[in-house]
Amino acid sequence: MIKSIILKNGYKEFVLKNEKIIAMDNVNLEFKTGKFYVIMGHSGSGKSTLIQILGLLDNLTKGELFINGKDVSNLTENEKADIRMQEIGFVFQSFYLNPRLNALENVMLPMYINSKIEKKERKEKATKLLSSFGLENRKKHYPKELSGGEQQRIAIARALANDPNFILADEPTGNLDIKNEKIVFDTLRNLADNGKSVIVVSHNENIKNYADEVIYIENGKVR
Amino acid sequence: MNILDCIFLSYMNLKNRKKNVYTTIILISLAVVIFVISLSYTNKFLESMEKAINKNISYRTIAVIPNYETSQEEIIKKVLNVSNIVKVVPQKEYYTAVDIENIDNNLLDNASVSIQGANEDIQPSIIEGRGFYKNENDVCIIPEKFYPYNLDENFNSEDLIDGKTLIGKDIIIKYYSYDYSDGIQKVNQAFEKKLTVIGIYNQDENMAEYNDCYISFNDMSSIISDIKENTVYSENTIVAGGNGVFAIVDEAKNVKSVESALKELGNDDYRVIIRSVANTELMESIQIVCVIVSIVLMFIAFVNITISTIKSAIERKYEIGMQKAIGFKNRQIQWITFTENIIIGSLSYIVAIALTVIINIILKKYIIDTNSQLYQIGLNIDIIICLIALIISLIVPIISSFICNIAILKKTPVSLNKER
Numbered sequence: 046m047i048k049s050i051i052l053k054n055g056y057k058e059f060v061l062k063n064e065k066i067i068a069m070d071n072v073n074l075e076f077k078t079g080k081f082y083v084i085m086g087h088s089g090s091g092k093s094t095l096i097q098i099l100g101l102l103d104n105l106t107k108g109e110l111f112i113n114g115k116d117v118s119n120l121t122e123n124e125k126a127d128i129r130m131q132e133i134g135f136v137f138q139s140f141y142l143n144p145r146l147n148a149l150e151n152v153m154l155p156m157y158i159n160s161k162i163e164k165k166e167r168k169e170k171a172t173k174l175l176s177s178f179g180l181e182n183r184k185k186h187y188p189k190e191l192s193g194g195e196q197q198r199i200a201i202a203r204a205l206a207n208d209p210n211f212i213l214a215d216e217p218t219g220n221l222d223i224k225n226e227k228i229v230f231d232t233l234r235n236l237a238d239n240g241k242s243v244i245v246v247s248h249n250e251n252i253k254n255y256a257d258e259v260i261y262i263e264n265g266k267v268r
Numbered sequence: 269m270n271i272l273d274c275i276f277l278s279y280m281n282l283k284n285r286k287k288n289v290y291t292t293i294i295l296i297s298l299a300v301v302i303f304v305i306s307l308s309y310t311n312k313f314l315e316s317m318e319k320a321i322n323k324n325i326s327y328r329t330i331a332v333i334p335n336y337e338t339s340q341e342e343i344i345k346k347v348l349n350v351s352n353i354v355k356v357v358p359q360k361e362y363y364t365a366v367d368i369e370n371i372d373n374n375l376l377d378n379a380s381v382s383i384q385g386a387n388e389d390i391q392p393s394i395i396e397g398r399g400f401y402k403n404e405n406d407v408c409i410i411p412e413k414f415y416p417y418n419l420d421e422n423f424n425s426e427d428l429i430d431g432k433t434l435i436g437k438d439i440i441i442k443y444y445s446y447d448y449s450d451g452i453q454k455v456n457q458a459f460e461k462k463l464t465v466i467g468i469y470n471q472d473e474n475m476a477e478y479n480d481c482y483i484s485f486n487d488m489s490s491i492i493s494d495i496k497e498n499t500v501y502s503e504n505t506i507v508a509g510g511n512g513v514f515a516i517v518d519e520a521k522n523v524k525s526v527e528s529a530l531k532e533l534g535n536d537d538y539r540v541i542i543r544s545v546a547n548t549e550l551m552e553s554i555q556i557v558c559v560i561v562s563i564v565l566m567f568i569a570f571v572n573i574t575i576s577t578i579k580s581a582i583e584r585k586y587e588i589g590m591q592k593a594i595g596f597k598n599r600q601i602q603w604i605t606f607t608e609n610i611i612i613g614s615l616s617y618i619v620a621i622a623l624t625v626i627i628n629i630i631l632k633k634y635i636i637d638t639n640s641q642l643y644q645i646g647l648n649i650d651i652i653i654c655l656i657a658l659i660i661s662l663i664v665p666i667i668s669s670f671i672c673n674i675a676i677l678k679k680t681p682v683s684l685n686k687e688r
Binding site: 129139141204 | 269285587591593594595599680681
């Protein structure tokens with residue numbers, strides 16, 4: 046089965062203070078595994094809205110969304126949660142780690158709701174993931190004890206916990222310095238090379254060097 | 269996610285916010301302790317008062333006096349059919365309003381007493397010595413604190429003697445019949461009766477007066493007979509038949525209902541008179557105030573716990589949004605929160621009950637009203653109070669957290685992240 050995310054006639058509007066705002070207008074896109082996609086555009090162009098819809102964190106107003114051939118546009122919240130757990134790993138600009146759990150526990154968290162991962166495998170798998178990002182010696186540290194770059198790598202490791210096919214990242218380097226930015230981009234590139242579909246929203250021009258495809262969004266439309 | 273995972277995740281959440289958890293436990297425990305103590309003390313106080321009233325036979329006695337000449341056996345038979353009556357005693361055996369003088373050895377010098385009939389079934393609670401045996405005569409039960417002089421003359425509580433010192437000793441009571449033939453009271457004949465003190469009772473617990481003594485019904489009957497048979501009346505005096513009876517009720521709280529039943533029974537043939545009415549107005553007022561205070565405290569506890577739980581849920585919107593983003597279902601998040609609240613609520617309940625027990629021990633051991641055991645401070649914690657405490661500490665946080673989470677879980681992970 047071809048693993049892909051397909052968006053057909055995607056339309057999203059918000060109503061704020063009685064004013065209608067169109068965040069996405071007639072967007073048609075396809076994202077395949079093994080490729081690195083970058084979505085770029087000015088602030089307010091609708092790129093974050095697009096990636097949130099692709100990641101099932103928000104709902105389309107109109108249109109269809111297919112993940113691995115299945116129409117997910119009208120699924121229940123529980124069904125969407127299942128797909129997010131199995132197929133999608135999301136990385137946020139603000140890392141979105143649980144401040145009360147250490148690095149290892151944060152990476153293990155998605156595995157608790159994945160019945161395919163045995164209890165005894167969780168710790169080992171999480172430790173391997175952290176090692177692959179050079180963070181094994183930081184596994185007992187809490188987010189507030191880690192640098193921005195380390196936190197973002199932990200967030201990426203967590204996104205990979207359930208071995209999803211799609212990695213979606215919304216401005217993953219927005220809070221990082223140049224050195225850590227490179228580390229994150231290299232990591233994401235490696236994931237694409239290893240068969241994942243990596244979709245990144247960014248306004249950082251440097252990322253173009255890593256991308257297989259760049260998509261420009263302006264006023265909710267693909268340019 | 270199975271139940272063990274749920275418990276583990278809950279434990280991890282709690283472990284890493286110890287300060288919040290301890291604060292919540294303390295808040296809930298204090299609310300529960302204050303509530304339990306107020307309700308338990310009310311219970312204890314009311315129970316003590318009820319016990320004291322019940323111990324005093326006169327508060328459980330109803331006189332049934334016929335208006336017409338009638339057979340006493342007939343009255344006794346009718347009265348015994350009324351429920352909650354434990355004994356029916358002929359009038360002349362129960363009580364006398366005749367003055368009695370008390371003479372004894374050098375301990376009791378002209379003490380004045382009032383005497384009341386009793387037997388092995390109906391007698392005050394003995395605190396030292398013993399009570400009446402069946403068909404026993406020439407014995408008496410006296411109060412723990414005995415006034416050795418005439419009660420009416422310049423009573424001084426420092427002169428009270430310890431009734432214990434009289435146990436086993438004999439006292440002689442002196443009583444008189446009078447001659448009213450000239451229109452004035454003159455002593456007609458003097459009588460004496462020797463009684464052995466067999467036991468003492470606490471007059472506070474029995475709500476009795478100083479120097480209320482109990483003798484057997486037989487002895488009482490013979491004393492009254494001596495007086496009445498040797499009393500000389502003037503020509504115009506109408507002597508009452510004395511065919512009345514005294515009905516002893518099982519508990520003071522049933523006296524009113526028995527009185528009504530007896531009145532219905534006799535129509536106008538009998539007068540039904542409650543012998544002594546305990547002044548329960550104060551007790552009832554205290555009861556109402558305590559219940560209101562307990563309800564207010566319970567309400568305050570509910571509100572405090574609810575606010576604390578909702579505040580905690582709102583502070584964790586960010587975490588909830590994160591969990592949703594990585595694939596947790598609403599139901600799973602609710603289960604984790606539920607388990608956390610079970611843990612916190614259970615710990616709070618245990619702490620609250622432990623604190624209450626400790627406070628109870630301290631109250632009983634170190635703070636006792638030595639003047640009156642009736643009001644001995646202590647708590648009466650019964651199963652209902654424990655259940656209400658459990659509801660406050662466990663169910664209130666669970667329900668308020670659940671309701672709050674419903675509102676939070678409706679939002680998308682993105683909006684919850686933005687609200688941080």
